[in-house]
Amino acid sequence: MKEFLNFINGEYVRNASGKTFQDINPVNGSVIGNIYEAGQAEVDAAVAAARAALKGDWGRLSVAERCKLLDAVAGEINRRFDDFLQAEIADTGKPHHLASHVDIPRGAANFQIFIDTIKSTATESFNMRTPDGKTALSYGVRVPRGVIAVVCPWNLPLLLMTWKVGPALACGNTVVVKPSEETPATATLLGEVMNQVGMPKGVYNVVHGFGPGSAGEFLTQHPGVNGITFTGETRTGTAIMKAAADGVRPVSLEMGGKNAAVVFADCDFQVTIDTLTRSCFENAGQVCLGTERVYVERPIFEKVVAALKERAEAMKPGLPFDHDTKIGPLISKKHQAKVLGLYKTAKDEGATIVTGGGVPDMPDALKDGSWVQPTIWTGLPETATVVTEEIFGPCCHISPFDSEEEVLGKVNANRYGLATAIFTQDIARANRLAHQIEVGLCWINAWFLRDLRTPFGGSKQSGIGREGGVHSLEFYTELRNVMVKF
Numbered sequence: 156m157k158e159f160l161n162f163i164n165g166e167y168v169r170n171a172s173g174k175t176f177q178d179i180n181p182v183n184g185s186v187i188g189n190i191y192e193a194g195q196a197e198v199d200a201a202v203a204a205a206r207a208a209l210k211g212d213w214g215r216l217s218v219a220e221r222c223k224l225l226d227a228v229a230g231e232i233n234r235r236f237d238d239f240l241q242a243e244i245a246d247t248g249k250p251h252h253l254a255s256h257v258d259i260p261r262g263a264a265n266f267q268i269f270i271d272t273i274k275s276t277a278t279e280s281f282n283m284r285t286p287d288g289k290t291a292l293s294y295g296v297r298v299p300r301g302v303i304a305v306v307c308p309w310n311l312p313l314l315l316m317t318w319k320v321g322p323a324l325a326c327g328n329t330v331v332v333k334p335s336e337e338t339p340a341t342a343t344l345l346g347e348v349m350n351q352v353g354m355p356k357g358v359y360n361v362v363h364g365f366g367p368g369s370a371g372e373f374l375t376q377h378p379g380v381n382g383i384t385f386t387g388e389t390r391t392g393t394a395i396m397k398a399a400a401d402g403v404r405p406v407s408l409e410m411g412g413k414n415a416a417v418v419f420a421d422c423d424f425q426v427t428i429d430t431l432t433r434s435c436f437e438n439a440g441q442v443c444l445g446t447e448r449v450y451v452e453r454p455i456f457e458k459v460v461a462a463l464k465e466r467a468e469a470m471k472p473g474l475p476f477d478h479d480t481k482i483g484p485l486i487s488k489k490h491q492a493k494v495l496g497l498y499k500t501a502k503d504e505g506a507t508i509v510t511g512g513g514v515p516d517m518p519d520a521l522k523d524g525s526w527v528q529p530t531i532w533t534g535l536p537e538t539a540t541v542v543t544e545e546i547f548g549p550c551c552h553i554s555p556f557d558s559e560e561e562v563l564g565k566v567n568a569n570r571y572g573l574a575t576a577i578f579t580q581d582i583a584r585a586n587r588l589a590h591q592i593e594v595g596l597c598w599i600n601a602w603f604l605r606d607l608r609t610p611f612g613g614s615k616q617s618g619i620g621r622e623g624g625v626h627s628l629e630f631y632t633e634l635r636n637v638m639v640k641f
C-alpha cells in the first residue's frame with residue numbers, strides 16, 4: 156500500500172498523531188494508499204523550515220543562481236514525465252491524452268515562464284531636482300514577500316500547484332503547499348525533484364490534510380505565513396480571506412465560475428462545435444474555465460444542440476490508458492453525488508434533457524468509479540439552479556438569444572466572472588462584446604488557449620488578483636522604493 160508523507164525541510168515525514176486518510180482512485184473506487192495528515196505540529200515545522208530557508212542559503216542566492224535551480228526542477232519534471240503522469244492519473248482518473256498533453260507539460264512550463272520573467276523584468280527609477288538644487292534618484296527594488304502558503308484544488312493538481320510555486324520561488328520566496336486531500340501524489344513527488352536538483356532544504360514543503368480543523372486552516376491562520384495563494388471554491392476563498400485578515404496577509408484567489416459561451420449564427424460551425432465539446436466536457440467538466448452556459452443565436456440554435464448532443468454521446472468513458480477513452484470519472488463519490496443531485500434539480504425544475512442526466516453503464520470492474528454522463532439541457536429560465544450555480548461536471552444548458560444586448564445581459568447577470576468564449580467571424584462584434592463582459596478571461600473562437608505571459612484571474616466572485624508573466628510579481632514580491640540624494 157502506497158504512503159503519502161508530508162515533505163518538510165527536505166525530508167519525508169509522517170506525523171505526530173499517526174492519523175491517516177485514504178487516497179482513492181476515482182476510476183474504480185480502489186484505495187491507492189494512505190496519506191499522513193499534517194497536524195499543527197507539522198504545519199509549524201513546515202513554516203519554520205520555510206522561514207529558515209529564506210534566511211539561509213536560498214535567501215542568499217542571486218536571481219541567476221535561483222533560476223538555474225528552477226531550470227533544473229523543470230528539467231527533472233520532464234525527465235520524470237512518466238512518473239508524474241502515472242501519479243496524476245492514479246489520483247484523478249483523467250484520460251492519458253489529457254494528462255500527457257495538458258497537466259504534466261504545464262508542470263515544467265510553469266517554472267520556465269517565471270524563470271524568463273524574473274530574469275527580464277526591470278524596476279522603474281525617477282530622477283528629480285531637489286529644492287536645494289541637488290539631485291534625487293528614486294528606484295524600485297523587488298524583494299520576496301516571504302513564506303507563501305499555496306492551497307490547491309484537485310482538478311489540475313500539478314498544473315495549478317506549480318502555477319503558484321513557480322513564480323513564488325522565482326521571486327525568492329519559500330512555500331508551504333497544501334495539496335487537495337483528493338490528490339496528494341504529484342505535490343509529494345515534486346519533493347523528490349527538489350532534493351534531486353539540490354534545492355536548499357525548506358524552500359519547498361508539503362503538508363497534507365483537509366481544510367477546517369486541519370492542515371489547510373492551520374496553514375492559512377499561521378502567523379509565520381506572509382501571503383496566501385489559493386485556488387478553489389469561492390466559499391473556501393471567502394474563509395481563507397477572513398483567516399488572512401489576522402496579521403493583514405495578502406491573498407491571491409482563483410475561485411469558482413459559471414462560464415458562458417456565446418455562439419453567433421455567422422460562426423465557423425466546425426471550430427465552434429469542436430471547441431465547445433472541449434469547454435463543456437474536457438476533464439469531465441472539472442475545469443474552472445469550463446462552459447456550463449451556452450447561448451446560441453436563434454437561427455442555428457437547433458443545429459448547435461443537435462451537434463453537441465452527438466459529441467456528448469460519442470464521449471466514451473473508460474480506463475485512463477485506453478486509447479479510445481474520451482472522458483474520465485469525477486474526482487470522488489462525494490463530487491459525483493453533488494453533480495447527480497444537480498442533474499436531478501435540473502429535471503425537477505423542468506429542463507428538457509437533450510442527453511445524459513445520470514450514470515453511464517460501466518463494466519463491473521469500473522462500477523465503483525465516480526462516473527456521470529455528459530449532459531445537455533435546454534428549456535430552463537435564466538433563474539434555474541443549473542443556469543446560475545457552478546456544477547463542475549460535464550454538463551451545460553443551451554438557450555437561444557436574438558440580440559447582442561440580450562445575450563450580454565444574460566452573460567453578465569451571474570455572480571461569477573471568470574471566463575467567456577465568443578464564437579463569431581465578425582471580429583469587431585467579438586471585441587465589442589469582450590470589452591463589456593464582466594470576466595477576467597475572454598476567448599474569441601478559442602478556449603483554454605494559454606499564453607503564460609498574460610494576466611490570469613477572475614472578476615466578481617471568481618477571484619482577486621491576476622497571475623501570469625509580470626503580473627505574478629505583484630503578489631510574489633514587495634516593491635520597495637529607495638531614494639538617494641546627491
Ligand SMILES: NC(=O)c1ccc[n+]([C@@H]2O[C@H](COP(=O)([O-])OP(=O)(O)OC[C@H]3O[C@@H](n4cnc5c(N)ncnc54)[C@H](O)[C@@H]3O)[C@@H](O)[C@H]2O)c1
Pocket residue numbers: 306307308309310311315333334335336364365366367371372375386387388389391392394395408409410411412442443545547573613617618
Ligand atoms: N479560478 C481558478 O483558476 C480555478 C482553478 C481550479 C479550480 N477552481 C475552483 O476550485 C473548485 C474545485 O476545487 P476544490 O473542490 O478542491 O475546491 P475547495 O475549495 O473545496 O478546496 C480547495 C483547497 O482548499 C482547501 N481548503 C478547504 N477549506 C479550507 C479552509 N477553510 N482553509 C484552508 N484551506 C481550505 C482544500 O483542502 C483544498 O486543498 C471549483 O469551484 C473550481 O471552480 C478555480
Ligand SMILES: N/C(=C\C=C\C=O)C(=O)O
Pocket residue numbers: 310311315318441442443444605611
Ligand atoms: N490557472 C490556469 C488554469 C486554471 C484552470 C482551472 O481549472 C492556467 O492555465 O494557468
